[in-house]
Amino acid sequence: MKKYTKLIALMMALAMILSLAACGGNSGKETTTTTDETTTTEPSETDSTAATGSNVLKVHFDVEVASLDPQIATDGTSFEVIAATTEGLYSVDAEGNPILALAEKVDKSEDGLTYTFTLRDAQWSNGTPVTANDFVFAWRRLVDPAVVSEYSFIAAIANIKNAAAITAGEVPVDQLGVTAKDDKTLEVTLDVPVPFFESLLAFPSFLPVNEAFFTEKGESFGTSPDTVISNGPFSLTAYEPAATSISLAKSTTYWDAANVKLDGIDYQVIKDSQQTMLSYQNGDLDVATLSGEQVEQFQADPEFHSIMAGYLWYISPNQTVAGLENLNLRMALALAYDKEAVAKNILKDGSIVADFAVPTKLATGPDGKDFRETTGTYLSTDKAKAAQYWDKAKTELGISEVKYTMIVEDTESAINVAQFIQSEIQTTLPGVTIEIETMPKKNRVERMQAGDFELGLTRWGPDYADPMTYLDMWTTGSPNNYGFWSNADYDAIVNSAKSGDLALDINKRWEELKKAEKIAMDEAVIFPVYQKGDAVMYKSTVAGIEFHSVGINRIYKNATKN
Amino acid sequence: MKKYIFKRVLISIVTLLVILLVLFLMLELMPGSPFNDEKLTESQRALLNAKYGLDQPIVIRFFKYIGAMLTGDFGVSYTISKNTAITALLQTRLPVSLRIGGQAILIGTVLGLILGIIAAIKHNTIYDTITTVISVLGVSLPSYVFAMILIYYMGFDLKWFPLLYKPEQPFYSSVLPTVSLCMFTIATVARFTRTEMLEVLGSDYMLLAESKGINSFQLIFKHALRNALIPVITVLAPLVVGLMTGSLVIEKLFSIPGIGSLLVTAIQSNDYNVVVALTFIYSVMYIGIMLVVDILYGVIDPRIRLAKGDGHE
Numbered sequence: 001m002k003k004y005t006k007l008i009a010l011m012m013a014l015a016m017i018l019s020l021a022a023c024g025g026n027s028g029k030e031t032t033t034t035t036d037e038t039t040t041t042e043p044s045e046t047d048s049t050a051a052t053g054s055n056v057l058k059v060h061f062d063v064e065v066a067s068l069d070p071q072i073a074t075d076g077t078s079f080e081v082i083a084a085t086t087e088g089l090y091s092v093d094a095e096g097n098p099i100l101a102l103a104e105k106v107d108k109s110e111d112g113l114t115y116t117f118t119l120r121d122a123q124w125s126n127g128t129p130v131t132a133n134d135f136v137f138a139w140r141r142l143v144d145p146a147v148v149s150e151y152s153f154i155a156a157i158a159n160i161k162n163a164a165a166i167t168a169g170e171v172p173v174d175q176l177g178v179t180a181k182d183d184k185t186l187e188v189t190l191d192v193p194v195p196f197f198e199s200l201l202a203f204p205s206f207l208p209v210n211e212a213f214f215t216e217k218g219e220s221f222g223t224s225p226d227t228v229i230s231n232g233p234f235s236l237t238a239y240e241p242a243a244t245s246i247s248l249a250k251s252t253t254y255w256d257a258a259n260v261k262l263d264g265i266d267y268q269v270i271k272d273s274q275q276t277m278l279s280y281q282n283g284d285l286d287v288a289t290l291s292g293e294q295v296e297q298f299q300a301d302p303e304f305h306s307i308m309a310g311y312l313w314y315i316s317p318n319q320t321v322a323g324l325e326n327l328n329l330r331m332a333l334a335l336a337y338d339k340e341a342v343a344k345n346i347l348k349d350g351s352i353v354a355d356f357a358v359p360t361k362l363a364t365g366p367d368g369k370d371f372r373e374t375t376g377t378y379l380s381t382d383k384a385k386a387a388q389y390w391d392k393a394k395t396e397l398g399i400s401e402v403k404y405t406m407i408v409e410d411t412e413s414a415i416n417v418a419q420f421i422q423s424e425i426q427t428t429l430p431g432v433t434i435e436i437e438t439m440p441k442k443n444r445v446e447r448m449q450a451g452d453f454e455l456g457l458t459r460w461g462p463d464y465a466d467p468m469t470y471l472d473m474w475t476t477g478s479p480n481n482y483g484f485w486s487n488a489d490y491d492a493i494v495n496s497a498k499s500g501d502l503a504l505d506i507n508k509r510w511e512e513l514k515k516a517e518k519i520a521m522d523e524a525v526i527f528p529v530y531q532k533g534d535a536v537m538y539k540s541t542v543a544g545i546e547f548h549s550v551g552i553n554r555i556y557k558n559a560t561k562n
Numbered sequence: 563m564k565k566y567i568f569k570r571v572l573i574s575i576v577t578l579l580v581i582l583l584v585l586f587l588m589l590e591l592m593p594g595s596p597f598n599d600e601k602l603t604e605s606q607r608a609l610l611n612a613k614y615g616l617d618q619p620i621v622i623r624f625f626k627y628i629g630a631m632l633t634g635d636f637g638v639s640y641t642i643s644k645n646t647a648i649t650a651l652l653q654t655r656l657p658v659s660l661r662i663g664g665q666a667i668l669i670g671t672v673l674g675l676i677l678g679i680i681a682a683i684k685h686n687t688i689y690d691t692i693t694t695v696i697s698v699l700g701v702s703l704p705s706y707v708f709a710m711i712l713i714y715y716m717g718f719d720l721k722w723f724p725l726l727y728k729p730e731q732p733f734y735s736s737v738l739p740t741v742s743l744c745m746f747t748i749a750t751v752a753r754f755t756r757t758e759m760l761e762v763l764g765s766d767y768m769l770l771a772e773s774k775g776i777n778s779f780q781l782i783f784k785h786a787l788r789n790a791l792i793p794v795i796t797v798l799a800p801l802v803v804g805l806m807t808g809s810l811v812i813e814k815l816f817s818i819p820g821i822g823s824l825l826v827t828a829i830q831s832n833d834y835n836v837v838v839a840l841t842f843i844y845s846v847m848y849i850g851i852m853l854v855v856d857i858l859y860g861v862i863d864p865r866i867r868l869a870k871g872d873g874h875e
Contacts, residue, residue, distance in 0.1 A: 241643035442594030
């Protein structure tokens with residue numbers, strides 16, 4: 001009998017441990033929900049109105065926000081939220097042209113080296129005015145080697161005086177070419193004129209940060225609604241690091257609040273693509289991004305939209321690999337596969353054929369026209385020509401067959417595209433064998449950076465609205481010149497456009513950049529495949545979201561719902 | 563007994579340290595780095611590595627990390643939530659995971675017990691068959707599949723429950739994830755309870771008790787269940803492991819801001835500190851449960867203590 005009492009006691013103890021474990025979790029959660037409640041009061045109010053058809057836009061993210069610090073953030077998701085809450089000197093319009101935002105007026109010097117911005121009367125959400133010093137402080141952080149901003153290179157591309165030298169640690173940070181003349185006047189000095197400087201200033205890395213607020217919050221800056229202040233169309237009402245839901249409400253202190261139609265934005269992170277579409281159809285989302293595999297299922301839906309993205313997908317041949325240094329072989333490979341079929345039959349997400357190295361709708365020239373509109377196309381699919389090039393290559397190289405391995409990242413769409421190209425090349429060019437090696441993207445990037453590959457299917461996204469964001473890659477010695485191609489004429493044009501004579505003559509620069517692209521394409525430095533289209537769904541009641549391929553992906557200032 | 567417990571605790575601590583070391587080595591061997599953005603230059607990468615101390619040899623990093631960990635500092639995240647202290651991430655996320663895991667274990671055990679008992683008492687009837695079917699399904703189907711079925715029918719079709727976890731409705735919106743997670747627990751507990759109950763019910767002492775005229779309620783709950791439960795405790799540890807691995811997919815599917823979904827993202831993006839901290843927590847939970855079960859065993863059954871060379875009798 002004694003044995004039994006002991007056992008009962010044990011069972012009771014076990015039951016208690018179990019229930020305690022559950023309760024422990026509960027009580028822990030209760031404390032966090034109470035803190036949650038203080039921060040989510042507003043959105044849950046708007047939520048209840050959302051159910052009755054309000055003006056809060058419910059937007060899908062497929063990844064968490066990595067940082068709300070404009071100088072630390074590097075990814076599109078973070079940029080989107082930062083840009084919705086913070087405004088800089090410039091914004092971009094629906095077409096991607098720079099428009100004055102917090103700057104009311106700009107004076108450019110004759111030589112294009114000095115910009116003087118006059119700020120409009122704008123406020124941070126804590127009531128303090130936005131001053132020129134907020135920009136000076138933020139831009140110094142951007143280039144400060146102690147901060148190690150991953151996007152510090154963008155200040156060097158803007159050629160702001162001393163930017164590169166400061167990041168390299170050669171010059172003190174207060175020597176950066178940006179000064180606050182007074183509270184409302186900001187003067188920026190450049191090393192060389194940059195034709196796309198104004199559009200560059202809309203990039204989130206150049207957004208202002210209030211120094212007093214930043215210092216006060218210290219390490220907690222940007223981690224909660226209390227440690228973020230805004231000066232843009234929306235303000236943050238619910239957020240925690242790596243949150244799966246984020247809420248923004250329309251800001252009352254924004255200078256142009258009268259033109260903001262939405263009451264707020266609720267972001268929801270969903271990583272599973274099936275769950276995303278169920279949530280969209282269930283009404284939990286107004287805007288959702290489709291995964292490649294879902295395109296076919298939804299493309300007939302009137303709410304399906306294809307948005308042109310800046311990403312250019314191409315095959316990079318490693319010219320240090322035997323055979324690939326031969327121009328005829330490269331030409332043969334570049335022309336041998338049907339790009340139209342890749343875009344229309346395999347991807348079906350609005351991607352377009354890429355017969356170029358500089359994507360379409362990326363950059364507008366001094367003539368007001370898109371770069372692509374005034375220049376030619378290159379390396380268009382031509383299987384007959386490809387076979388001729390292959391014959392020439394065979395004689396020149398003294399071979400009858402070759403075998404190359406193409407490294408590809410392990411996403412479904414990349415693999416599908418690679419397999420199609422593989423079969424196309426092998427059919428068009430008898431004797432050529434392509435093997436595919438799939439791996440996670442980070443491995444592919446690592447292998448390509450180390451030059452440890454033969455062919456690589458890769459992509460490049462633009463950082464700024466100028467052909468140089470692509471052409472700069474293929475100069476001799478550039479870390480992104482994975483194929484080790486080298487051409488003196490090409491180098492001369494690109495370097496001159498960056499900091500030589502061409503930088504001073506925007507019309508000539510534009511023409512020369514077209515020549516540079518032609519050189520690269522004539523030598524098949526890369527084999528372009530397609531320019532990516534993004535498949536999105538948004539409700540028919542939603543309008544005015546501005547989609548962009550450079551910088552900020554989606555701008556909601558002019559968006560409406562209902 | 564004290565010596566036995568002390569020994570078990572010591573072994574657990576050593577195991578944890580070994581796990582940490584292996585983790586460090588594995589992360590070192592993992593391809594890529596937290597800073598594998600193609601646009602970073604070599605010098606910037608070096609600066610970033612220096613900023614986070616990743617330029618130091620792994621041995622130094624390991625001991626530094628353990629030193630910091632003892633003071634409650636798990637380092638900062640490199641990519642998922644840049645420069646955020648891991649402890650801050652855990653503060654909001656760990657309670658959510660613990661709560662949903664706890665709910666699943668509790669409901670799963672209780673329902674599993676009930677099903678198991680019914681199946682044993684109504685042996686070879688339709689109830690028994692139903693329980694067996696549920697058990698087989700629960701053990702063989704992954705929680706992901708249950709979750710998708712529940713999401714589709716209970717959430718999307720019937721609109722009884724939200725499809726996603728909502729922090730403002732922590733319980734209502736955690737019903738579907740909890741149910742998907744606890745299916746495996748229900749099935750396992752039911753199976754074990756049924757088998758053990760049947761064995762106990764057929765034993766001589768039950769026959770004796772029955773012939774003494776004890777009523778059937780007392781017979782089952784006071785005499786049979788108590789003995790049948792001992793082996794059920796055995797499966798507790800593996801069940802917790804099942805829950806933990808299940809929570810990785812379930813959290814991702816329901817967008818639950820817990821540590822499971824965080825771990826998946828961290829591994830994919832080489833966010834070393836987050837991976838180490840979370841795996842460490844999972845190990846602590848697992849080893850902790852094993853420890854409790856081990857000690858309970860020793861208390862329940864003296865033969866186990868004796869077998870481990872710690873008996874005084």
